[in-house]
Amino acid sequence: MAGPTYRFAVDRGTFREIEHTADLGLDLTGPTPAAVLEAVQRGLVRALFGEDPTAVPDEERSVALSERDLPELLKAWCEAIYRLLEEERFVALETRVDSDRPDDFRARVRGTVLPPEEVARASELKAVTWHQLQFAAAADGGWEARVIFDV
Amino acid sequence: MGQIQIEKVRPNVWEIPREGPMRVPGRVYASDEMMAEIRRDESLAQVRNVACLPGIVGASLAMPDIHWGYGFPIGGVAATEAEGGAISPGGVGYDINCGVRLARSDIEADALGPARLRSLVDALFEAVPSGVGSEGSIRKLSRADQERMLVEGARWAVEEGFGTPGDLDHTEENGRIAGADPDAVSDRAKGRGLSQVGTLGSGNHFLEIQRVSRVLDPALANAFGLFAGQVVVMIHSGSRGFGYQICDDYIKRIKPRLADYGYDLPDVQLAAAPLDSDEGRDYLGAMRCAANYAWCNRQVMLHKTREAFQRVLGIGPGELRMDLVYDVCHNIAKIETHRVDGVDRKVCVHRKGATRAFPPGHPDVPAAYRSSGQPVLVPGSMGSRSYVCAGIPGAMVETFGSTCHGAGRRLSRTAARKEARGRDLLGEMEARGVIVRATGMRTVAEEMPFAYKDVADVTRVMEEAGVSRRVVELAPMGVVKG
Numbered sequence: 001m002a003g004p005t006y007r008f009a010v011d012r013g014t015f016r017e018i019e020h021t022a023d024l025g026l027d028l029t030g031p032t033p034a035a036v037l038e039a040v041q042r043g044l045v046r047a048l049f050g051e052d053p054t055a056v057p058d059e060e061r062s063v064a065l066s067e068r069d070l071p072e073l074l075k076a077w078c079e080a081i082y083r084l085l086e087e088e089r090f091v092a093l094e095t096r097v098d099s100d101r102p103d104d105f106r107a108r109v110r111g112t113v114l115p116p117e118e119v120a121r122a123s124e125l126k127a128v129t130w131h132q133l134q135f136a137a138a139a140d141g142g143w144e145a146r147v148i149f150d151v
Numbered sequence: 152m153g154q155i156q157i158e159k160v161r162p163n164v165w166e167i168p169r170e171g172p173m174r175v176p177g178r179v180y181a182s183d184e185m186m187a188e189i190r191r192d193e194s195l196a197q198v199r200n201v202a203c204l205p206g207i208v209g210a211s212l213a214m215p216d217i218h219w220g221y222g223f224p225i226g227g228v229a230a231t232e233a234e235g236g237a238i239s240p241g242g243v244g245y246d247i248n249c250g251v252r253l254a255r256s257d258i259e260a261d262a263l264g265p266a267r268l269r270s271l272v273d274a275l276f277e278a279v280p281s282g283v284g285s286e287g288s289i290r291k292l293s294r295a296d297q298e299r300m301l302v303e304g305a306r307w308a309v310e311e312g313f314g315t316p317g318d319l320d321h322t323e324e325n326g327r328i329a330g331a332d333p334d335a336v337s338d339r340a341k342g343r344g345l346s347q348v349g350t351l352g353s354g355n356h357f358l359e360i361q362r363v364s365r366v367l368d369p370a371l372a373n374a375f376g377l378f379a380g381q382v383v384v385m386i387h388s389g390s391r392g393f394g395y396q397i398c399d400d401y402i403k404r405i406k407p408r409l410a411d412y413g414y415d416l417p418d419v420q421l422a423a424a425p426l427d428s429d430e431g432r433d434y435l436g437a438m439r440c441a442a443n444y445a446w447c448n449r450q451v452m453l454h455k456t457r458e459a460f461q462r463v464l465g466i467g468p469g470e471l472r473m474d475l476v477y478d479v480c481h482n483i484a485k486i487e488t489h490r491v492d493g494v495d496r497k498v499c500v501h502r503k504g505a506t507r508a509f510p511p512g513h514p515d516v517p518a519a520y521r522s523s524g525q526p527v528l529v530p531g532s533m534g535s536r537s538y539v540c541a542g543i544p545g546a547m548v549e550t551f552g553s554t555c556h557g558a559g560r561r562l563s564r565t566a567a568r569k570e571a572r573g574r575d576l577l578g579e580m581e582a583r584g585v586i587v588r589a590t591g592m593r594t595v596a597e598e599m600p601f602a603y604k605d606v607a608d609v610t611r612v613m614e615e616a617g618v619s620r621r622v623v624e625l626a627p628m629g630v631v632k633g
């Protein structure tokens with residue numbers, strides 16, 4: 001049964017796929033850490049599928065993480081999104097970050113469970129790497145981050 | 152350290168002089184044309200960074216298929232002192248024991264015909280699951296089975312009926328590296344590995360039906376059981392989610408200990424631990440479990456391949472004679488003895504996107520190849536040529552017994568997809584006589600031949616540098632991709 005199609009009201013961050021010879025990477029910006037974390041969900045899913053999925057969200061998952069700092073939170077968050085796909089075939093389509101504190105991160109993810117053949121078409125994510133991993137306040141007052149995936 | 156200084160020291164060999172925190176120089180094997188491309192990304196900086204690893208000896212090496220990785224460059228080789236040196240999970244990579252196996256057959260390519268070839272590709276696509284979340288090639292392992300497999304490697308698969316004892320004789324380390332420690336593996340890694348044995352994965356992994364298109368060294372080809380026009384099968388895959396998780400677990404565990412070890416590294420992804428520390432020992436034990444997992448994985452896929460061939464062609468194993476030529480890993484760290492500064496020393500050789508290439512007479516080369524040298528399997532990009540090479544004595548002098556592992560990417564994945572936009576990629580491959588079955592077209596676009604260097608140039612450079620010799624060239628006929 002299809003659920004509501006509203007988007008969570010968050011400040012939107014942006015993502016940009018960066019050129020990396022072997023792997024995939026994202027540069028992210030946003031007015032708040034929460035916006036950056038919301039943007040990486042969209043960027044990661046697009047990177048995995050090569051396009052924005054057309055599926056409609058009809059289920060919700062909660063994610064809670066406790067990490068040392070923002071870069072480690074960014075990495076753990078990406079891993080959590082991918083784990084939902086790998087283990088439950090659940091593709092994250094929208095995110096609401098309720099707390100962006102690294103030691104008490106909480107988010108709700110809306111998405112849908114895809115058929116196995118759809119999941120198999122995605123790029124396999126070997127890892128969210130530590131290479132060039134960044135997440136910090138930007139000079140212009142916003143927030144910026146970089147993450148590189150081994151695919 | 153600023154701009155990379157690199158100078159050509161002899162044909163196909165370049166050196167980055169030691170400076171700043173570098174403990175050894177860097178050395179890169181590449182033609183002039185390759186070097187022009189290599190300079191465009193950050194891979195040379197990564198060669199220089201690896202030269203800062205504690206306990207590194209000789210030089211930080213890069214093979215001609217070098218490209219920008221994370222921490223280590225892909226195509227990197229580094230040997231560290233076994234006593235007092237460091238081991239770096241990033242120097243092995245996430246896909247521990249990613250590797251290649253090649254099986255010969257008694258089938259001649261001309262006898263297959265397009266219809267039977269297509270049936271074979273379809274049968275292999277069904278028999279060997281691929282893509283994200285792929286599982287179910289064999290039953291889900293029990294925890295007890297998994298513990299045994301992590302220690303026994305491909306031997307477990309053979310004992311379970313997935314292959315023959317002869318396969319083990321033709322696998323690096325006989326498909327089982329000693330010292331695996333399942334207790335050093337996290338529950339999360341074990342959980343990810345339970346149902347992925349016998350699956351291909353995604354990205355640059357593949358299963359190809361190939362024909363021997365050119366024999367370059369008839370005597371060595373004969374020693375490897377290869378002849379012109381013969382059908383062979385090449386499988387490229389690794390330790391799947393099990394290995395990825397181990398690498399990630401240990402970088403996370405080691406990273407906060409770097410200051411305790413007195414290590415100051417230029418990239419977190421190079422995170423390393425002393426080999427004689429708890430973290431170093433545990434990583435080595437866990438990494439060896441992943442190495443054994445990967446050999447088991449490729450063993451099961453070979454068994455599934457044999458079954459598919461027999462079913463489609465309606466012949467038995469005696470008529471097919473699909474014997475394993477060899478199985479090599481190209482992401483691993485191994486304790487080996489090498490001559491350094493005129494003295495034999497035990498070192499930990501990290502090969503990240505590099506293949507062992509031991510010469511004739513080396514005690515670690517299987518008995519069948521003791522007089523020929525170890526077969527070295529160098530896959531090209533999807534749909535382009537691959538090579539079987541042989542290790543020669545120069546490898547022990549030049550590269551800690553290592554050579555190239557593949558073509559090496561030239562374009563980023565993003566650039567490759569742009570290049571592929573609007574093109575009928577499968578049609579293009581069929582026009583070249585190659586049938587492709589893929590789980591997703593995205594991977595096909597990213598792995599097209601135009602995204603890679605020419606593997607012929609890569610293997611030629613290593614031959615001219617006196618490291619490995621080309622034996623046969625292989626042309627693709629059918630490709631299964633994740």
